[in-house]
Amino acid sequence: MPELPEVETVVRDLRPLLEGRTILSARQSKKKLRRPWKPQWSAEVVGARVAGLRRRGKWILIDVASPTPPGPPSLKGRGEIGTRALCERFDSPNSDSPLPFRAGGVGVLRLHLGMSGQLTVVPKSEPEPDHLHLAFALDNETELRFRDHRRFGAAELFTDRAKLDAEMNAELGPEPFGIGASYFRDAVTGTKRNLKALLLDQTVVAGVGNIYADEALFRAKLNPGRTGASLSEDECERLRVAIEDVMTRAIESRGSTIRDYVGGSGLRGGFQNEFAVYGRTGEPCPACDAPIALARYAGRSSHFCRSCQPLAVSRQQKTARSRKR
Protein backbone atom coordinates (compact mmCIF):
# COMPACT_ATOMS: atom_id res chain seq x y z
CA MET A 1 0.00 0.00 0.00
CA PRO A 2 2.09 2.76 1.24
CA GLU A 3 4.77 4.41 -0.80
CA LEU A 4 7.03 7.23 0.25
CA PRO A 5 4.35 9.94 0.62
CA GLU A 6 2.18 7.73 2.81
CA VAL A 7 5.10 6.66 4.98
CA GLU A 8 6.27 10.25 5.28
CA THR A 9 2.79 11.29 6.37
CA VAL A 10 2.72 8.62 9.05
CA VAL A 11 6.12 9.74 10.36
CA ARG A 12 5.09 13.40 10.44
CA ASP A 13 1.83 12.57 12.16
CA LEU A 14 3.48 10.39 14.77
CA ARG A 15 6.48 12.55 15.53
CA PRO A 16 4.73 14.91 17.98
CA LEU A 17 2.78 12.02 19.48
CA LEU A 18 5.78 9.79 20.12
CA GLU A 19 8.93 11.81 20.60
CA GLY A 20 9.97 12.00 24.22
CA ARG A 21 7.45 9.36 25.24
CA THR A 22 8.38 6.21 27.12
CA ILE A 23 7.22 2.79 26.03
CA LEU A 24 5.52 1.35 29.08
CA SER A 25 4.49 -2.05 27.85
CA ALA A 26 4.32 -4.10 24.70
CA ARG A 27 2.20 -6.91 23.39
CA GLN A 28 2.07 -8.77 20.12
CA SER A 29 -0.19 -11.13 18.25
CA LYS A 30 0.74 -14.72 17.51
CA LYS A 31 0.53 -14.39 13.74
CA LYS A 32 3.81 -13.72 12.00
CA LEU A 33 4.67 -10.80 9.79
CA ARG A 34 6.98 -11.24 6.82
CA ARG A 35 9.77 -10.17 9.16
CA PRO A 36 8.39 -11.07 12.52
CA TRP A 37 8.83 -9.24 15.80
CA LYS A 38 10.75 -11.42 18.25
CA PRO A 39 9.11 -11.61 21.67
CA GLN A 40 12.37 -10.74 23.43
CA TRP A 41 12.37 -7.36 21.68
CA SER A 42 9.28 -6.40 23.65
CA ALA A 43 11.24 -6.75 26.86
CA GLU A 44 14.04 -4.69 25.36
CA VAL A 45 11.93 -1.72 24.34
CA VAL A 46 9.84 -1.50 27.49
CA GLY A 47 11.21 1.37 29.51
CA ALA A 48 12.87 2.88 26.45
CA ARG A 49 12.24 6.45 25.44
CA VAL A 50 11.40 7.46 21.88
CA ALA A 51 14.23 9.73 20.78
CA GLY A 52 13.04 10.41 17.23
CA LEU A 53 11.24 9.25 14.11
CA ARG A 54 12.72 9.02 10.64
CA ARG A 55 11.90 7.63 7.23
CA ARG A 56 14.20 6.04 4.67
CA GLY A 57 12.51 4.97 1.44
CA LYS A 58 9.38 3.17 2.60
CA TRP A 59 10.86 2.25 5.98
CA ILE A 60 9.86 3.87 9.25
CA LEU A 61 12.67 4.21 11.78
CA ILE A 62 11.93 4.88 15.43
CA ASP A 63 15.04 5.66 17.44
CA VAL A 64 14.75 4.57 21.04
CA ALA A 65 17.09 4.91 23.98
CA SER A 66 17.82 1.41 25.13
CA PRO A 67 16.46 0.24 28.45
CA THR A 68 19.01 -0.66 31.03
CA PRO A 69 19.87 -4.37 31.09
CA PRO A 70 20.13 -4.65 34.88
CA GLY A 71 16.63 -3.12 35.29
CA PRO A 72 14.01 -4.86 37.36
CA PRO A 73 14.83 -8.58 37.29
CA SER A 74 11.23 -9.40 36.48
CA LEU A 75 11.74 -7.66 33.14
CA LYS A 76 14.22 -10.12 31.76
CA GLY A 77 13.06 -12.77 29.37
CA ARG A 78 9.44 -11.84 29.70
CA GLY A 79 7.45 -11.88 26.50
CA GLU A 80 4.37 -10.52 28.17
CA ILE A 81 4.73 -7.08 29.66
CA GLY A 82 2.57 -4.38 31.06
CA THR A 83 2.77 -4.46 34.79
CA ARG A 84 1.55 -1.62 36.94
CA ALA A 85 4.95 -1.44 38.57
CA LEU A 86 6.54 -0.58 35.24
CA CYS A 87 4.02 2.14 34.60
CA GLU A 88 4.65 3.74 37.94
CA ARG A 89 8.34 3.42 37.77
CA PHE A 90 8.83 4.88 34.31
CA ASP A 91 5.91 7.19 33.77
CA SER A 92 5.81 9.20 36.93
CA PRO A 93 5.42 12.76 35.63
CA ASN A 94 6.97 14.23 38.76
CA SER A 95 10.13 12.23 38.56
CA ASP A 96 12.95 14.16 36.94
CA SER A 97 15.54 11.61 37.86
CA PRO A 98 17.10 10.26 34.68
CA LEU A 99 15.76 6.96 33.46
CA PRO A 100 18.21 4.11 33.85
CA PHE A 101 19.43 3.92 30.28
CA ARG A 102 22.65 2.29 29.32
CA ALA A 103 25.10 5.09 28.54
CA GLY A 104 24.96 5.86 24.83
CA GLY A 105 22.67 2.90 24.33
CA VAL A 106 20.41 3.35 21.36
CA GLY A 107 18.20 1.04 19.39
CA VAL A 108 16.11 1.42 16.28
CA LEU A 109 12.63 0.06 15.81
CA ARG A 110 12.25 -0.47 12.07
CA LEU A 111 8.84 -0.92 10.50
CA HIS A 112 7.62 -1.57 6.99
CA LEU A 113 3.95 -1.21 6.18
CA GLY A 114 4.00 -3.71 3.30
CA MET A 115 0.75 -3.50 1.35
CA SER A 116 -1.73 -3.02 4.15
CA GLY A 117 0.10 -1.83 7.25
CA GLN A 118 -1.23 0.87 9.55
CA LEU A 119 0.72 2.55 12.31
CA THR A 120 -1.36 4.78 14.55
CA VAL A 121 -1.48 6.30 17.99
CA VAL A 122 -4.95 5.83 19.43
CA PRO A 123 -6.79 5.94 22.75
CA LYS A 124 -6.73 2.54 24.41
CA SER A 125 -10.47 2.80 24.67
CA GLU A 126 -10.72 2.38 20.92
CA PRO A 127 -11.82 -1.17 20.23
CA GLU A 128 -9.05 -3.48 19.15
CA PRO A 129 -9.09 -3.91 15.38
CA ASP A 130 -8.58 -7.17 13.51
CA HIS A 131 -5.02 -8.07 12.56
CA LEU A 132 -3.42 -6.01 15.27
CA HIS A 133 0.20 -7.17 15.49
CA LEU A 134 1.91 -4.91 17.97
CA ALA A 135 0.76 -2.47 20.62
CA PHE A 136 3.02 -0.27 22.74
CA ALA A 137 1.47 1.58 25.67
CA LEU A 138 2.55 5.21 25.96
CA ASP A 139 0.51 6.07 29.04
CA ASN A 140 -2.61 4.77 30.66
CA GLU A 141 -4.85 6.11 27.92
CA THR A 142 -2.83 5.88 24.71
CA GLU A 143 -1.04 3.28 22.66
CA LEU A 144 0.91 2.92 19.44
CA ARG A 145 -0.67 0.24 17.27
CA PHE A 146 0.70 -1.61 14.26
CA ARG A 147 -1.78 -3.60 12.25
CA ASP A 148 -1.37 -5.30 8.92
CA HIS A 149 -4.05 -7.59 7.62
CA ARG A 150 -2.05 -9.00 4.73
CA ARG A 151 1.04 -9.50 6.87
CA PHE A 152 3.55 -8.35 4.26
CA GLY A 153 4.87 -5.86 6.75
CA ALA A 154 7.87 -5.95 9.03
CA ALA A 155 8.69 -4.98 12.59
CA GLU A 156 12.19 -5.45 13.92
CA LEU A 157 14.50 -4.05 16.56
CA PHE A 158 18.11 -3.21 15.80
CA THR A 159 20.66 -2.39 18.45
CA ASP A 160 23.29 -0.65 16.34
CA ARG A 161 21.95 2.45 14.69
CA ALA A 162 25.06 3.30 12.68
CA LYS A 163 25.27 -0.22 11.33
CA LEU A 164 21.61 -0.22 10.37
CA ASP A 165 21.94 3.12 8.58
CA ALA A 166 24.94 1.83 6.66
CA GLU A 167 23.08 -1.33 5.67
CA MET A 168 20.06 0.61 4.49
CA ASN A 169 22.17 3.05 2.51
CA ALA A 170 23.77 0.09 0.79
CA GLU A 171 20.39 -1.39 -0.10
CA LEU A 172 18.53 1.76 -1.07
CA GLY A 173 19.13 4.43 -3.68
CA PRO A 174 18.82 8.15 -2.99
CA GLU A 175 15.64 9.75 -1.76
CA PRO A 176 13.68 11.33 -4.64
CA PHE A 177 14.40 14.88 -3.53
CA GLY A 178 17.44 16.49 -5.10
CA ILE A 179 18.69 13.40 -6.92
CA GLY A 180 21.88 14.20 -8.76
CA ALA A 181 21.11 14.66 -12.46
CA SER A 182 24.21 12.80 -13.57
CA TYR A 183 23.62 9.93 -11.14
CA PHE A 184 20.08 9.55 -12.41
CA ARG A 185 21.02 9.78 -16.07
CA ASP A 186 23.67 7.10 -15.64
CA ALA A 187 21.32 4.83 -13.71
CA VAL A 188 18.61 5.15 -16.35
CA THR A 189 20.61 5.01 -19.55
CA GLY A 190 22.87 2.25 -18.30
CA THR A 191 20.23 -0.47 -18.55
CA LYS A 192 17.82 -2.02 -21.02
CA ARG A 193 15.20 -2.62 -18.36
CA ASN A 194 11.97 -0.73 -18.89
CA LEU A 195 11.18 2.48 -17.08
CA LYS A 196 8.49 0.98 -14.89
CA ALA A 197 10.86 -1.65 -13.55
CA LEU A 198 13.53 0.99 -13.03
CA LEU A 199 11.28 3.23 -10.97
CA LEU A 200 10.09 0.33 -8.82
CA ASP A 201 13.68 -0.68 -8.10
CA GLN A 202 14.44 0.74 -4.66
CA THR A 203 18.16 0.73 -5.36
CA VAL A 204 17.71 3.27 -8.18
CA VAL A 205 15.48 5.69 -6.24
CA ALA A 206 14.05 4.87 -2.83
CA GLY A 207 10.36 5.19 -2.08
CA VAL A 208 8.65 4.98 -5.47
CA GLY A 209 5.91 2.37 -5.79
CA ASN A 210 3.27 1.47 -8.34
CA ILE A 211 1.09 4.57 -8.00
CA TYR A 212 3.81 7.18 -8.13
CA ALA A 213 5.77 5.39 -10.83
CA ASP A 214 2.73 5.66 -13.13
CA GLU A 215 2.02 9.25 -12.11
CA ALA A 216 5.63 10.33 -12.60
CA LEU A 217 5.85 8.67 -16.01
CA PHE A 218 2.69 10.47 -17.08
CA ARG A 219 4.06 13.81 -15.97
CA ALA A 220 7.30 13.13 -17.78
CA LYS A 221 5.35 12.00 -20.87
CA LEU A 222 7.30 8.75 -21.00
CA ASN A 223 5.92 5.32 -21.79
CA PRO A 224 6.48 2.77 -18.99
CA GLY A 225 7.71 0.23 -21.55
CA ARG A 226 10.53 2.39 -22.88
CA THR A 227 13.97 1.04 -22.03
CA GLY A 228 16.22 3.12 -19.85
CA ALA A 229 18.88 3.08 -22.54
CA SER A 230 16.49 4.65 -25.05
CA LEU A 231 16.11 7.89 -23.11
CA SER A 232 17.73 11.12 -24.17
CA GLU A 233 19.39 13.35 -21.63
CA ASP A 234 16.39 15.63 -21.80
CA GLU A 235 13.99 12.78 -21.13
CA CYS A 236 16.04 11.62 -18.14
CA GLU A 237 15.83 15.08 -16.70
CA ARG A 238 12.07 15.25 -17.27
CA LEU A 239 11.67 11.99 -15.40
CA ARG A 240 13.91 13.02 -12.54
CA VAL A 241 11.96 16.25 -12.04
CA ALA A 242 8.61 14.47 -12.43
CA ILE A 243 9.44 12.02 -9.65
CA GLU A 244 10.41 14.76 -7.26
CA ASP A 245 7.39 16.80 -8.24
CA VAL A 246 4.80 14.08 -7.83
CA MET A 247 6.26 13.00 -4.49
CA THR A 248 6.19 16.55 -3.19
CA ARG A 249 2.59 17.09 -4.27
CA ALA A 250 1.50 13.74 -2.83
CA ILE A 251 3.05 14.51 0.56
CA GLU A 252 1.23 17.85 0.55
CA SER A 253 -1.99 15.89 0.09
CA ARG A 254 -1.06 13.43 2.86
CA GLY A 255 -0.60 10.54 0.45
CA SER A 256 -3.18 8.39 -1.32
CA THR A 257 -5.84 6.20 0.20
CA ILE A 258 -7.25 3.52 -2.08
CA ARG A 259 -8.26 0.91 0.44
CA ASP A 260 -6.42 0.58 3.75
CA TYR A 261 -4.04 3.45 4.11
CA VAL A 262 -4.40 5.88 7.00
CA GLY A 263 -1.92 8.33 8.50
CA GLY A 264 -0.57 8.22 12.01
CA SER A 265 -3.67 9.66 13.55
CA GLY A 266 -6.07 7.63 11.45
CA LEU A 267 -6.76 10.21 8.73
CA ARG A 268 -7.07 9.10 5.12
CA GLY A 269 -4.93 10.59 2.36
CA GLY A 270 -6.17 12.91 -0.36
CA PHE A 271 -3.90 12.49 -3.36
CA GLN A 272 -6.11 9.77 -4.88
CA ASN A 273 -8.32 12.64 -6.02
CA GLU A 274 -5.45 14.00 -8.09
CA PHE A 275 -4.43 10.87 -9.95
CA ALA A 276 -3.89 11.57 -13.63
CA VAL A 277 -3.65 7.93 -14.68
CA TYR A 278 -3.41 5.48 -11.77
CA GLY A 279 -6.57 3.39 -11.51
CA ARG A 280 -8.19 5.41 -14.29
CA THR A 281 -8.19 2.76 -17.03
CA GLY A 282 -10.53 3.76 -19.85
CA GLU A 283 -11.16 7.22 -18.46
CA PRO A 284 -10.09 10.26 -20.50
CA CYS A 285 -6.50 11.43 -20.25
CA PRO A 286 -6.46 14.76 -18.41
CA ALA A 287 -4.22 16.20 -21.13
CA CYS A 288 -5.70 14.88 -24.38
CA ASP A 289 -8.90 12.94 -23.56
CA ALA A 290 -7.63 9.70 -25.09
CA PRO A 291 -8.63 6.71 -22.94
CA ILE A 292 -6.09 5.71 -20.30
CA ALA A 293 -4.49 2.40 -21.21
CA LEU A 294 -3.67 -0.51 -18.91
CA ALA A 295 -0.72 -2.83 -19.43
CA ARG A 296 1.51 -5.01 -17.35
CA TYR A 297 5.14 -4.07 -16.75
CA ALA A 298 7.45 -5.50 -14.13
CA GLY A 299 4.53 -7.68 -13.07
CA ARG A 300 2.46 -4.67 -12.02
CA SER A 301 -0.53 -2.91 -13.53
CA SER A 302 0.62 0.16 -15.38
CA HIS A 303 -1.65 3.02 -16.35
CA PHE A 304 -0.69 5.50 -19.04
CA CYS A 305 -1.85 7.50 -22.04
CA ARG A 306 -0.81 5.96 -25.36
CA SER A 307 -1.00 9.33 -27.04
CA CYS A 308 0.84 11.49 -24.46
CA GLN A 309 3.30 8.70 -23.58
CA PRO A 310 4.07 7.02 -26.92
CA LEU A 311 6.17 3.89 -26.93
CA ALA A 312 7.91 4.90 -30.12
CA VAL A 313 8.07 8.27 -31.77
CA SER A 314 5.09 8.34 -34.13
CA ARG A 315 5.31 9.08 -37.83
CA GLN A 316 3.43 12.35 -37.32
CA GLN A 317 5.85 13.54 -34.67
CA LYS A 318 8.79 12.59 -36.84
CA THR A 319 7.33 14.58 -39.72
CA ALA A 320 6.65 17.55 -37.48
CA ARG A 321 10.21 17.41 -36.19
CA SER A 322 11.80 17.24 -39.62
CA ARG A 323 9.68 20.19 -40.73
CA LYS A 324 10.98 22.19 -37.81
CA ARG A 325 14.49 21.53 -39.00
Add this chain to the structure above:
DNA sequence: TCGGCCCTGGGG
Protein backbone atom coordinates in the same frame (compact mmCIF):
# COMPACT_ATOMS: atom_id res chain seq x y z
C1' DT B 1 16.11 -10.10 -14.97
C1' DC B 2 11.59 -12.34 -14.26
C1' DG B 3 7.74 -14.93 -12.39
C1' DG B 4 5.94 -16.91 -8.41
C1' DC B 5 4.92 -16.46 -3.97
C1' DC B 6 3.99 -14.71 0.56
C1' DC B 7 -1.21 -13.19 2.81
C1' DT B 8 -6.23 -11.54 3.32
C1' DG B 9 -10.26 -9.69 1.49
C1' DG B 10 -13.11 -7.46 -1.91
C1' DG B 11 -15.37 -7.32 -6.21
C1' DG B 12 -17.02 -9.21 -10.76
Add this chain to the structure above:
DNA sequence: CCCCAGGGCCGA
Protein backbone atom coordinates in the same frame (compact mmCIF):
# COMPACT_ATOMS: atom_id res chain seq x y z
C1' DC C 1 -15.23 -19.42 -9.02
C1' DC C 2 -11.93 -16.00 -10.87
C1' DC C 3 -8.91 -11.91 -10.61
C1' DC C 4 -7.17 -7.96 -8.34
C1' DA C 5 -4.57 -5.07 -4.71
C1' DG C 6 0.22 1.34 -2.32
C1' DG C 7 5.62 -4.47 -1.60
C1' DG C 8 9.56 -7.23 -1.61
C1' DC C 9 12.16 -11.66 -1.52
C1' DC C 10 13.80 -15.86 -3.42
C1' DG C 11 14.78 -19.17 -6.68
C1' DA C 12 14.84 -20.80 -11.69
